[in-house]
Each structure stands twice: as structure tokens, then as C-alpha cells.
Amino acid sequence: MAERGGSSKARRRAPTKRQIDALGDDGSLFSLRLPAIVRERPLDSFGILLAVAGAGMIVANATLLQTPLHQRSRAMDDIQAPVPRPTVSAPAAPASTAQTQAAPVMNPSVREAQAELGRRGFYDGPADGLMGPKTEAAIRAFETRSGLQQTGQTSPQLLNALRKQPVAPQPSERVAGVQRALNKLGFGPLQADGLMGDGTRTAIRRFEARRGLPQRGEITQAMVSELSAVSGMKLP
Incomplete structure (x- = not known):
């Protein structure tokens, strides 16, 4: 019975074939889960691991951080760029009154009537050939004195009447x-x-x-x- 009990404990303590294959050369349990190269060169393996981790962080930074920053920079440039305003042409300056109004033209008939009316005392202004209120009033006064129809305008009939009437100046x-x-x-x-x-x-x-x-x-x-x-x- 003692042998049976002893052999039973021995069987329970004996490692299985899978455990024996997983043990390292030194037979320690620490090397059970580690590859052989890690067990043989732990410092070099740790350095390689750090290098791989650093490379992964660089790639992650380039792909996940740099691209959004570049996109945000372009977006900020689009926001800050000034929007061109439409060009509004200045309104054309209005033409001056002197240019829009035609210069008065001297009328020979009006000038002759003014001269004849002046000799007879009906007109005391310049004989400039320009029709104005003073010339019109002088013509009406002469037409009234001569029995002509009042027009206040020069005409061939008015000039004939002035030429025929003798000069009899009227004091002013x-x-x-x-x-x-x-x-x-x-x-x-x-x-x-x-x-x-x-x-x-x-x-x-x-x-x-x-x-x-x-x-x-x-x-x-x-x-x-x-x-x-x-x-x-x-x-x-």
C-alpha cells in the first residue's frame, strides 16, 4: 500500500511531455513562455522591442496626427484668406452746366431791331443780337405806338415798320x-x-x-x- 501511495504521488509530480518540451535548456520555468532568442539574449531582445515600439509610435504620429494638423492648417488658411470684394465702378461725373447748355447765338435780325429801337428811344441796352426781356419789352412798346399787333418778337414786318418810321427819339x-x-x-x-x-x-x-x-x-x-x-x- 505504501508503494502504491508513493508511486501515485510520483505520477502526480512527474511533468508531462508537453511541459518537458516547453522547458528551456536550463530546465527553469521562467523560460516556459519566452522564445529561445529572448532567453539567450534578453538585453538585445529588449532593445529591439523598444525600437519596434518607437517606430510604431512614429508611424502612428505621422498617420493620425500630422494629416489632421495639415488639414486644419489648410482650413484655417481658407478661413483667414480675405474674400475679394466686387469692384464697383464710380458713377460718371455729370456734365457741367456750361457744357450741357448751348451757347446763345447772335441773331442779325434781333441786332438790327435793337439798333433801330435804340435810335427811337425804345431800347437802351446793347445791340448784341440776343433776345431777352428788355428787347421783347421794347418791341411791344414800339408795336403799341405804331398800331401793330403785339408779338414781342422780331419779324420782317417789324423791321419794315422800323425802317419806314422816321427817327424820333423818345427821352428815357x-x-x-x-x-x-x-x-x-x-x-x-x-x-x-x-x-x-x-x-x-x-x-x-x-x-x-x-x-x-x-x-x-x-x-x-x-x-x-x-x-x-x-x-x-x-x-x-
């Missing part, structure tokens, strides 16, 4: 006032008869030259305003 209070102011300033002597004559025109030109005005020899608003300011006389 405005001309008389200018003559008196010119006499006061020493540009006379002039007879204040209210009639435009060569003496009055010459005196007006001298006054215009003295005051730096255009020398026209006619009673214009600029000349009357300057003459009134200088002489202190209120002129019509």
Missing part, C-alpha cells in the same frame, strides 16, 4: 439819370435830355474803362450798378 428817364451821374463824376458835360447820343456813349466808355468794365458804350445793368455805387445816386 433812365438815360437822363445816367447822364446826370456821369456829369457828377466829371465824365461830361452831357445834356441830361434822356436821349442816347454819341456824347453819352463816349462818356459811358470812359467810365467803363476807369472802373475796369467791358467798354461797350451802352447802358447795361453792370454799368448802372457801378455808376450808382460810385456816384451815390439812385438810378432807375
Whole structure:
């Protein structure tokens, strides 16, 4: 019985064939789970393991970290890049009034009518051939005096009536006032008869030259305003 019990314990303690094959050369249990090269050169095997682990970390960093960072950098560049604004052309500057308005043209018929009306005392402005309120008023006054239909415009009928009617100057209070102011300033002597004559025109030109005005020899608003300011006389 003792032998049977002893042999039974011996069988339980005896290693199996698989365990015997897995044991190392030294027969230690530590080398049971390790390959032979690890058992023979443990330091070199540990260094190789560290190198493999480092290479794996580098690859992981390149694939998992660098690519997203590059994509984020491009995204930030797209966000920060300024968006070009559409170019808006400046509106064209409007043409000046002087260019859009046509210059007045001298009309020979109007100039002749002004000259004839001036000789007869109906008109005291310049014979510039330009139709204006003063010329229209002078034509209407002549038409009324001559029994013509009032038009206030030049026409062949008006010019024929002016040419046929003898020159009978009509005195003008405005001309008389200018003559008196010119006499006061020493540009006379002039007879204040209210009639435009060569003496009055010459005196007006001298006054215009003295005051730096255009020398026209006619009673214009600029000349009357300057003459009134200088002489202190209120002129019509």
C-alpha cells in the first residue's frame, strides 16, 4: 500500500511531455513562455522591442496626427484668406452746366431791331443780337405806338415798320439819370435830355474803362450798378 501511495504521488509530480518540451535548456520555468532568442539574449531582445515600439509610435504620429494638423492648417488658411470684394465702378461725373447748355447765338435780325429801337428811344441796352426781356419789352412798346399787333418778337414786318418810321427819339428817364451821374463824376458835360447820343456813349466808355468794365458804350445793368455805387445816386 505504501508503494502504491508513493508511486501515485510520483505520477502526480512527474511533468508531462508537453511541459518537458516547453522547458528551456536550463530546465527553469521562467523560460516556459519566452522564445529561445529572448532567453539567450534578453538585453538585445529588449532593445529591439523598444525600437519596434518607437517606430510604431512614429508611424502612428505621422498617420493620425500630422494629416489632421495639415488639414486644419489648410482650413484655417481658407478661413483667414480675405474674400475679394466686387469692384464697383464710380458713377460718371455729370456734365457741367456750361457744357450741357448751348451757347446763345447772335441773331442779325434781333441786332438790327435793337439798333433801330435804340435810335427811337425804345431800347437802351446793347445791340448784341440776343433776345431777352428788355428787347421783347421794347418791341411791344414800339408795336403799341405804331398800331401793330403785339408779338414781342422780331419779324420782317417789324423791321419794315422800323425802317419806314422816321427817327424820333423818345427821352428815357433812365438815360437822363445816367447822364446826370456821369456829369457828377466829371465824365461830361452831357445834356441830361434822356436821349442816347454819341456824347453819352463816349462818356459811358470812359467810365467803363476807369472802373475796369467791358467798354461797350451802352447802358447795361453792370454799368448802372457801378455808376450808382460810385456816384451815390439812385438810378432807375
